Amino acid sequence: MRCNLAVVKLGGSAITDKSSPETVRWDVLESLSAQVASYLKAGGRLALVHGGGSFGHYIVSRLLSERGRLGPSEVSEVQREMLLLGITVVNSLLSHGVPVSLHAAHSMCVGERSCELTPMLRDLAAGLTPLTYGDAVLTERGGVVVSGDTIASMLASEAKADCLIYVSDVDGVIGPEGKVLRVVSPRDEIADITKRGVDVTGSMKGKIAEAASAKVANTRIVRWDSLLRALNGEEVGTRVVP
Numbered sequence: 001m002r003c004n005l006a007v008v009k010l011g012g013s014a015i016t017d018k019s020s021p022e023t024v025r026w027d028v029l030e031s032l033s034a035q036v037a038s039y040l041k042a043g044g045r046l047a048l049v050h051g052g053g054s055f056g057h058y059i060v061s062r063l064l065s066e067r068g069r070l071g072p073s074e075v076s077e078v079q080r081e082m083l084l085l086g087i088t089v090v091n092s093l094l095s096h097g098v099p100v101s102l103h104a105a106h107s108m109c110v111g112e113r114s115c116e117l118t119p120m121l122r123d124l125a126a127g128l129t130p131l132t133y134g135d136a137v138l139t140e141r142g143g144v145v146v147s148g149d150t151i152a153s154m155l156a157s158e159a160k161a162d163c164l165i166y167v168s169d170v171d172g173v174i175g176p177e178g179k180v181l182r183v184v185s186p187r188d189e190i191a192d193i194t195k196r197g198v199d200v201t202g203s204m205k206g207k208i209a210e211a212a213s214a215k216v217a218n219t220r221i222v223r224w225d226s227l228l229r230a231l232n233g234e235e236v237g238t239r240v241v242p
């Protein structure tokens with residue numbers, strides 16, 4: 001069935017090149033913005049989250065290896081880097097006529113799994129397309145990274161979305177036989193096909209666990225060029241079940 005209210009996570013593996021720092025994949029971003037615009041034009045509603053890609057993951061891993069921890073200055077640097085990618089995504093969506101409203105995750109989250117998402121829900125109800133992203137926040141334990149995968153899952157549950165779509169650079173989840181799985185659960189064995197590049201928040205295994213915890217009926221991991229098909233209810237990519 002076609003999605004009425006969707007939460008879509010624009011994966012950093014799709015919108016950036018994770019093997020090269022601060023590199024946007026402009027063609028992919030343009031395509032995703034056009035697919036989002038087309039879904040909205042057909043009457044769909046959605047909220048968006050994007051990942052760290054070669055912006056967030058690179059800076060976190062560089063700062064951790066150079067300074068050993070994320071203190072106030074490091075958290076601020078990560079927040080700045082994610083804002084840069086956030087503005088880039090806003091520019092692309094706006095150029096396709098999407099009425100996007102950007103919400104910094106560090107203004108809504110106080111820990112890895114603790115976010116107050118009401119501002120996004122309010123904008124969604126008002127007819128805007130709210131957007132947030134994976135980010136860093138300063139806690140009593142020091143700086144921590146809040147994954148966009150987690151925010152997307154929490155947002156889908158709170159918004160009572162009927163679809164939760166994780167967009168990435170792979171056709172879906174690759175199973176141990178090397179083929180895309182039609183369905184996956186967090187207990188299933190999957191192949192490890194991690195590419196060059198850095199990831200500080202758990203890659204595919206973490207994504208499956210977060211996706212499954214949302215308990216949204218139609219939860220999928222799809223390649224970027226299949227987003228609109230997924231929003232239209234087609235069985236593309238890999239469906240995630242608890």
Ligand SMILES: Nc1ncnc2c1ncn2[C@@H]1O[C@H](COP(=O)(O)OP(=O)(O)OP(=O)(O)O)[C@@H](O)[C@H]1O
Binds near residue numbers: 010011054174191
């Ligand atoms: N079994 C698997 N099936 C599919 N992809 C896998 C698998 N194992 C590892 N991967 C890796 O997981 C990556 C996708 O996870 P990743 O966390 O990078 O996605 P993302 O959400 O797009 O990125 P970001 O966290 O930057 O937003 C793929 O690019 C692939 O390299």
Ligand SMILES: C=C(C)CCOP(=O)(O)O
Binds near residue numbers: 052145
């Ligand atoms: C690395 C940072 C700052 C954000 C991580 O978010 P994710 O890429 O959605 O896991």
